Structures are given as structure tokens and as C-alpha cells.
Amino acid sequence: MKTIGLERSRRILGNSAAGSPARRATVLGIGLWLAVLVMATGAMAGEPAPAAAPAGAIVDNFDYADAAAAQAAWRAMGGTAGAVPAEVDGQKALRMPCNFRGTKIDRASWDRPVQLDMTACRGMRFRVRCRDTSPVAGFSLYLQSGDGWYATHFAPTDREGWTTITLDKEDMGTEGRPAGWGRISTIRLSAWRGQNTDTELVIAGMTLVGQQAAIAVVRGESAARDAPREMESVVQYTRTVTTCLKELGLDYSVVSDLDLVAGRLKDTRLVILPHNPSMPDAAAETIARFLEGGGKMMAFYGMPGRLWQAVGMQSGTHVPQKFDGYFASIRFQDAALAGAPPVVGQRSWNIRGARPVEARSRVAAVWFDKDGKSTDWPAVLASDNCIYMTHVLLQDDAAHKRRMLLAMAGRLVPDLWRQAVEASVERVRRAEKETTGKVRDAEIPPRQVQPFRDTLARARAGLADAASLSKEGKYPEAIEQAEKAQRGLAEAWCLAQRSQPGEHRAFWCHSAFGPPGMTWDEAIKTLADNGFTAIVPNMCWAGTAFYESKVLPVAPEVKEKGDQIALCLAACRKYGLQCHVWKVNWNTAGRAPKEFMDRLREEGRLQVRFSGKPDDHWLCPSHPENQKLERDSMVEVATAYDVDGIHFDYIRYPDRDGCFCPGCRERFEETIGVRIANWPADVRRDAALETKWLDWRRDSITRLVAATSEAVRKARPKCRVSAAVFSNWAVDRDNVGQDWKLWCERGYVDFVCPMDYTPYNGEFESMVARQVQWAGKVPCYPGIGLSTWPSQTDIGKVIDQIYVTRRLGTRGFTIFEFNATTASEVVPLCGKGITAKE
Numbered sequence: 001m002k003t004i005g006l007e008r009s010r011r012i013l014g015n016s017a018a019g020s021p022a023r024r025a026t027v028l029g030i031g032l033w034l035a036v037l038v039m040a041t042g043a044m045a046g047e048p049a050p051a052a053a054p055a056g057a058i059v060d061n062f063d064y065a066d067a068a069a070a071q072a073a074w075r076a077m078g079g080t081a082g083a084v085p086a087e088v089d090g091q092k093a094l095r096m097p098c099n100f101r102g103t104k105i106d107r108a109s110w111d112r113p114v115q116l117d118m119t120a121c122r123g124m125r126f127r128v129r130c131r132d133t134s135p136v137a138g139f140s141l142y143l144q145s146g147d148g149w150y151a152t153h154f155a156p157t158d159r160e161g162w163t164t165i166t167l168d169k170e171d172m173g174t175e176g177r178p179a180g181w182g183r184i185s186t187i188r189l190s191a192w193r194g195q196n197t198d199t200e201l202v203i204a205g206m207t208l209v210g211q212q213a214a215i216a217v218v219r220g221e222s223a224a225r226d227a228p229r230e231m232e233s234v235v236q237y238t239r240t241v242t243t244c245l246k247e248l249g250l251d252y253s254v255v256s257d258l259d260l261v262a263g264r265l266k267d268t269r270l271v272i273l274p275h276n277p278s279m280p281d282a283a284a285e286t287i288a289r290f291l292e293g294g295g296k297m298m299a300f301y302g303m304p305g306r307l308w309q310a311v312g313m314q315s316g317t318h319v320p321q322k323f324d325g326y327f328a329s330i331r332f333q334d335a336a337l338a339g340a341p342p343v344v345g346q347r348s349w350n351i352r353g354a355r356p357v358e359a360r361s362r363v364a365a366v367w368f369d370k371d372g373k374s375t376d377w378p379a380v381l382a383s384d385n386c387i388y389m390t391h392v393l394l395q396d397d398a399a400h401k402r403r404m405l406l407a408m409a410g411r412l413v414p415d416l417w418r419q420a421v422e423a424s425v426e427r428v429r430r431a432e433k434e435t436t437g438k439v440r441d442a443e444i445p446p447r448q449v450q451p452f453r454d455t456l457a458r459a460r461a462g463l464a465d466a467a468s469l470s471k472e473g474k475y476p477e478a479i480e481q482a483e484k485a486q487r488g489l490a491e492a493w494c495l496a497q498r499s500q501p502g503e504h505r506a507f508w509c510h511s512a513f514g515p516p517g518m519t520w521d522e523a524i525k526t527l528a529d530n531g532f533t534a535i536v537p538n539m540c541w542a543g544t545a546f547y548e549s550k551v552l553p554v555a556p557e558v559k560e561k562g563d564q565i566a567l568c569l570a571a572c573r574k575y576g577l578q579c580h581v582w583k584v585n586w587n588t589a590g591r592a593p594k595e596f597m598d599r600l601r602e603e604g605r606l607q608v609r610f611s612g613k614p615d616d617h618w619l620c621p622s623h624p625e626n627q628k629l630e631r632d633s634m635v636e637v638a639t640a641y642d643v644d645g646i647h648f649d650y651i652r653y654p655d656r657d658g659c660f661c662p663g664c665r666e667r668f669e670e671t672i673g674v675r676i677a678n679w680p681a682d683v684r685r686d687a688a689l690e691t692k693w694l695d696w697r698r699d700s701i702t703r704l705v706a707a708t709s710e711a712v713r714k715a716r717p718k719c720r721v722s723a724a725v726f727s728n729w730a731v732d733r734d735n736v737g738q739d740w741k742l743w744c745e746r747g748y749v750d751f752v753c754p755m756d757y758t759p760y761n762g763e764f765e766s767m768v769a770r771q772v773q774w775a776g777k778v779p780c781y782p783g784i785g786l787s788t789w790p791s792q793t794d795i796g797k798v799i800d801q802i803y804v805t806r807r808l809g810t811r812g813f814t815i816f817e818f819n820a821t822t823a824s825e826v827v828p829l830c831g832k833g834i835t836a837k838e
């Protein structure tokens with residue numbers, strides 16, 4: 001299993017039907033896609049007053065004659081005030097009142113009955129504005145399909161004006177079993193209660209996106225049925241490709257292979273197969289016909305047998321790497337693919353040994369190993385109607401990947417070059433305007449003024465070059481200049497920022513060995529040079545230690561690579577950084593040795609779900625031996641090493657379904673002095689009992705925090721105790737038993753780091769505003785979710801969110817996370833201004 005680390009998934013509030021538990025937290029994650037795939041069958045039943053959605057795709061233009069008409073279309077759910085039509089900034093819009101003051105509603109919510117076919121588009125787009133998002137815990141959009149829903153989260157980011165929201169189908173989670181994208185019957189908009197004050201959401205111009213796009217990305221959803229273990233990869237690698245397309249400014253639709261029947265590709269010129277381990281015959285047939293009719297295809301790694309013939313290439317067998325770094329880069333033969341970078345980094349672990357067919361196709365690029373030697377294995381093949389890559393597209397070397405993908409697409413459909421270049425020049429032009437508009441020269445620290453001016457001037461010159469090269473049709477050269485100008489603007493923006501002395505500036509580091517490719521010494525020096533003050537390295541899990549532990553099983557790598565706390569700490573001392581050792585509590589993430597797990601299982605120390613199913617990844621928090629193990633391991637760190645702090649993570653239950661093991665029953669019954677007749681059903685049936693249960697569960701977690709804190713302070717009084725916590729305490733204290741406001745009140749923790757992993761600055765600000773209240777006197781260093789954002793090097797957003805923490809007076813922040821990419825692409829840019837050393 002993949003490591004899960006800090007809570008990285010975006011979380012949304014569940015769209016529970018009436019009668020079910022008030023607010024469930026749902027994790028929007030890849031796994032949920034496994035439940036999506038029952039696709040539309042049969043015809044649509046007639047429904048009242050559907051919004052017609054012709055091609056061209058206006059879903060709702062909000063042109064309602066009066067309130068009655070608007071409220072008939074957008075039906076307010078119980079207790080929510082009705083929507084009112086209005087003209088805002090010359091746009092037809094609806095005002096949606098979020099009436100939280102003096103009401104008991106969980107959310108303000110409106111349902112719009114529709115009859116939508118979203119099978120051949122990218123997603124949905126609309127515009128919103130909300131002057132004050134602080135009363136709202138989160139905004140959600142749900143699309144009903146059959147008995148289930150597609151669900152996602154959004155947030156207005158611009159307080160003064162409109163925010164355009166684009167929701168991609170592929171980013172939506174599911175609830176229940178939706179009946180497919182062809183059968184959307186309701187659009188539900190919800191604003192979840194965060195505070196007891198009123199606000200208003202204004203919405204306008206709702207359309208579909210990506211219909212009639214030239215590019216159709218075929219998502220291999222049949223894998224859920226035919227190759228379930230591949231489904232996670234299908235989701236991941238499809239997204240890698242669509243992210244590139246988005247960044248290139250190319251329009252596309254995403255079509256499920258289950259929906260790919262004749263007619264679906266009528267507007268398509270290029271089909272992309274990002275990772276399709278299986279494919280229904282009908283879909284392969286449709287693509288074959290499409291190719292016969294002059295269509296083009298770009299494919300990665302696998303494709304159905306008949307398509308190999310159609311594109312004039314020969315499939316091969318699986319080729320594993322001979323050693324780590326055997327497949328390290330893709331090198332294009334001279335002029336084999338116009339506009340492709342000569343070398344593209346990609347660390348693949350295996351490939352498909354596909355070969356060209358004489359007179360039909362040829363090798364365009366070859367795999368080289370990490371020492372720069374050719375492996376002679378083809379990396380990219382090209383024929384008249386297809387460009388094929390022998391592995392999936394990975395995220396490494398993102399800038400070159402993007403260019404390679406454009407060169408591949410542009411070779412097959414030349415007009416895509418023009419589209420991408422124009423989009424790129426336009427994007428840089430906007431960025432230039434924005435940078436110039438926002439920067440006040442007088443506010444730039446004096447020593448940064450000249451570098452700022454020089455960098456900006458170079459970027460402007462690059463933009464001018466890009467624009468003229470584009471006019472001349474020299475697209476590859478134009479895009480190179482545009483990208484250089486873009487980087488220059490970002491750097492100029494960073495140079496225009498002011499540092500604030502005295503801040504706690506930390507990075508979580510998920511790898512116990514530091515960012516790959518760097519020693520701890522190099523890694524810590526990078527942070528220190530750029531003004532950071534602390535690192536929070538993940539050195540232990542519930543059943544694994546990356547140091548010489550006498551309490552936890554020691555990871556085998558320690559023998560070979562050394563005691564990681566000792567190495568990290570030595571570097572921290574050398575460069576003056578604080579080291580707060582991060583433990584993943586309770587959770588083993590499949591990393592603990594088998595003997596250890598067997599023993600815990602035998603002793604009844606692992607969690608059991610409400611359903612009765614054992615949950616082998618989680619230790620039962622109420623078991624006294626587990627309490628002792630967790631406490632002792634953290635006290636050991638604080639005793640054996642001169643660390644600045646210890647840091648709790650996963651200091652909670654997985655959700656409402658844990659833990660219902662026999663031991664929990666016994667201990668709970670003993671605490672409340674009552675025997676429960678029907679375990680565990682009564683705990684949910686009886687409201688009074690449920691209240692006691694939730695209290696008891698919370699207490700199991702709090703007890704560990706209190707005991708550990710006390711023992712650590714006794715062992716090393718200077719050692720500070722902190723925790724990574726969920727963002728919405730008010731709800732999470734029930735959902736996951738995490739009562740961190742109480743920990744602050746009682747002084748068990750010295751600071752908290754709520755994981756506010758949203759790319760939306762407004763939402764981030766609302767979260768932090770609530771959290772500083774909950775934390776009270778205890779410092780709150782909010783978690784900035786850089787590595788969870790769509791763009792994991794978005795320095796502009798990092799700067800925005802740091803300013804939010806400054807406005808709200810937190811005097812510090814914690815960024816997730818310190819890895820090879822952030823170490824090389826983000827940390828140095830922070831050091832130019834926002835965190836510059838004094």
C-alpha cells in the first residue's frame with residue numbers, strides 16, 4: 001500500500017440523506033472511484049421541468065422572471081431560505097441566502113432538477129461570489145445519478161469579484177452507487193454551517209466544459225470490473241495526463257471506456273489512452289473505427305490487440321528494470337519529434353517492450369539509464385496516426401513532460417500547437433499585468449529592489465519574444481520563451497515579498513530519510529539558508545521506528561542508512577533548525593513487521609469496525625498496552641535524543657466506525673456501568689448511549705495525549721509537544737474523536753498544526769480564523785497543503801496563505817511537505833522574500 005502520511009485527501013462533508021447521522025465526514029479519494037462504475041442503462045424517465053442541456057451546454061443561465069420561478073427551479077431544502085434572482089455586475093444571477101443565524105440547519109442547500117448527459121465532457125463550470133465565507137465550513141456540489149451522487153468541494157476565492165469554478169468529473173468522489181454520468185437528475189448546492197452568522201452565495205452562468213473538444217481522454221473505468229487492482233493507477237495516470245493538458249491550455253473531454261460507443265467521438269480529432277489495462281470490446285471497436293476514419297491516437301503503455309494493428313506497431317512483453325535507475329530518461333532522436341525536449345526525465349520501473357513495424361512506424365525516442373547509457377529499448381514510437389509511449393506518464397520532470405506531451409499531440413493534430421502557444425502567451429500576459437498591478441515598489445525590502453527590477457525586465461523581454469515567435473508560427477520556440485517568462489515573473493513576485501522576523505516556519509517531511517537525493521545535512525542547510533526555522537520529520541509509525549528504538553520494531557533500512565533521528569538532529573544543530581520528531585500514532589500503514597502484527601492481533605489490540613470486520617492498520621486506542629506502547633515510544637524519543645519537540649499525527653480514530661472490538665465493549669461497559677444488550681447496534685440506536693460512547697472514545701485519545709505530554713515534560717522539560725490535527729474541531733471531535741481544543745485548554749500541547757489543506761485561500765482563511773479561537777492561548781501554526789494542491793509548486797499560493805497566517809496573527813505556519821520537488825523549486829523561492837533571512 002502507498003504511504004498515507006498526514007491526512008492528505010481533501011475532505012468534504014457527506015451529503016447524507018435525511019435521517020442518517022447528521023454530518024459524516026467523507027474522504028474524497030481515489031478509492032471511492034471503485035464504487036462509481038455502474039453506468040447508465042435504459043432510457044431516462046421523464047422528470048418535471050428539466051433544464052434542457054443542448055450541446056453548447058448551458059446548464060442554467062439564471063434568467064428567472066421572479067423569486068417564485070427561481071425557487072421552483074432551485075428548491076430550498078428544509079429550513080433553507082429561498083433563492084432570489086438578481087442582476088449582479090451586469091450578470092443574471094441567483095442570490096442564495098445562507099441563513100445560519102438563529103436556525104438549526106446543518107447546511108443551506110438547494111436542489112435543481114435537471115436531465116443532463118455528462119458522458120462526453122470534462123466537467124461543469126459556474127461563477128460564484130461570496131463576500132464573507134467565514135460562516136461557511138465548506139461549499140459542496142452534488143450531482144445525483146440514480147440512487148447515488150457524485151460529490152465535490154469548491155470555494156469562492158475572490159472576495160471582491162466573481163470566482164470561476166471548474167469542477168472536473170475525474171475529481172469528484174461518490175456517495176452511494178451513482179448510475180453514471182449520462183443520468184444526472186439533480187444538481188445540489190450546499191453551504192455547510194461553520195458559524196452562527198448569515199452570509200450569501202451568489203451564483204451565475206452554469207455550463208458544461210469540454211464538450212466538442214478536439215481531445216478525448218479515455219478513462220479506463222472498466223478496470224474496476226476487469227482489473228480492480230489497477231483502478232487506482234487508472235485514476236492517477238489519467239489525471240497526470242489531464243493535468244498536463246490543463247496546464248497547456250488545451251481543451252479536452254474525459255470519456256469513460258464504458259461509455260465509449262459509436263458517435264461519442266464525432267467531434268474528436270485525438271484520442272488519448274493514458275492507462276487502459278482493460279477495455280470493453282465496444283470501446284476498442286469505436287476507437288478502431290475512429291482511426292480508420294482518419295482520427296489520431298496517443299497511447300501509453302497498453303492498448304487492446306486490434307489497436308496495435310490499426311496504428312502499425314507491435315506490442316511487446318513486460319520488461320522490468322535491470323537495476324534501480326535503468327529506465328531514467330527518455331531521449332529523442334534528432335528531429336524525430338518537432339518541439340520535444342531532447343531529454344525528458346522519467347524514472348520508470350518497467351516498460352512494455354513494444355517495437356515498430358517496418359514501413360509503418362519508427363522509434364522516436366529511446367530509454368537511457370541513470371548513467372546516461374542507452375538501454376536500446378524504445379521509449380516513444382511514432383506512426384502516421386499514433387504516438388505511443390512504452391510506459392505511463394509519471395509526474396517527475398513536469399516541465400519537460402508537458403512539452404513532450406504537447407510535441408506528441410501537436411505532431412498528430414498540428415493546430416494544438418497554436419492553441420497551446422496562444423494560451424501560454426495569454427497566461428503570461430495576465431500574470432505580468434497582475435504582478436505589475438500588485439507590487440508596490442515602496443514595500444519591497446531595499447536590498448531586493450534591484451534584483452526585482454532586473455528579473456521583471458527579463459521576463460517582459462521574454463514575453464515580447466514569445467508573442468512575436470507565436471505570430472511567426474515558431475511554436476516550439478515561442479512556448480520555450482513563454483515558459484521562461486513565466487518563471488521570471490514568479491521569481492520577480494517572490495523578490496517583491498517581505499519577510500517577518502520571529503516566525504515559526506516549519507516543513508513536515510514525510511520521508512524519514514529526508515528528500516530523495518539529498519543528505520540530511522544538505523536538506524537542513526537548504527531550509528536554514530532560506531529562512532525556515534523548524535523541521536517535522538516523520539521518524540516513526542505505530543509499529544516502525546527509523547532510529548535505534550528499544551520500544552518499536554526498527555526498520556531494516558536503519559542498519560544500512562543509519563539512525564535517522566541522529567542524522568537529522570545533527571544537521572539541525574549545525575544549521576540552527578528546530579527538530580520536532582513526528583510520529584504517526586495508532587496507524588501501522590502496513591509497515592510493521594509480521595511478527596509484531598501477529599502478536600497484536602493475538603492479543604486483541606487491533607481495531608474492529610462497526611461491521612465487525614477487523615481493521616489491521618489501526619491499533620485499538622482504548623487498549624492499555626497500546627496506550628503504553630504509544631506513550632513509551634514518544635517518551636523514548638524525547639529521552640534518548642536532544643530533540644526540540646515531539647509531534648502527534650493520526651492522533652484520532654479513522655472515522656465513526658472504529659473501534660468496536662470486544663475489548664472496547666468491555667472497557668466502555670465498565671466505564672458507564674451498564675451492560676449493552678445489542679453490541680454494537682445499540683450504541684447508534686440509543687442517542688443517550690451514543691453521546692456517552694462519543695465522549696468515551698474522545699477520552700481514549702485525549703488520555704494518551706495527556707499521559708505522553710506529562711511524561712515527556714518530566715523527561716526533558718524543554719521538549720515541546722505538538723500535534724497535526726484535523727481542521728474542523730467542532731465536527732471532527734465526534735467524527736474521529738479528536739478533541740484538540742480541549743488539549744489546548746488543558747495545556748497538553750505547546751502548539752497545534754491544523755491540516756488546512758485547501759487550495760482556496762478564502763477557505764484557508766476561514767479555517768485559520770476559527771482555529772486560532774479554538775487554540776486560545778496555545779500557538780496555532782496552520783498547515784499549508786502545498787503538496788496536496790493541483791500544482792505542487794504553486795509558490796504564489798504559498799505566499800498568499802502565509803499572508804493569511806500573518807493577518808490572523810499566528811506567528812508561524814507549517815508546510816506539507818519537504819520533498820525533492822519542494823526542496824528545489826519552492827524553498828529557494830520562499831527564501832528570496834517571504835521567508836528571507838534577516
Ligand SMILES: [Zn+2]
Nearest residue numbers: 620659661664
Ligand atoms: Zn477497540
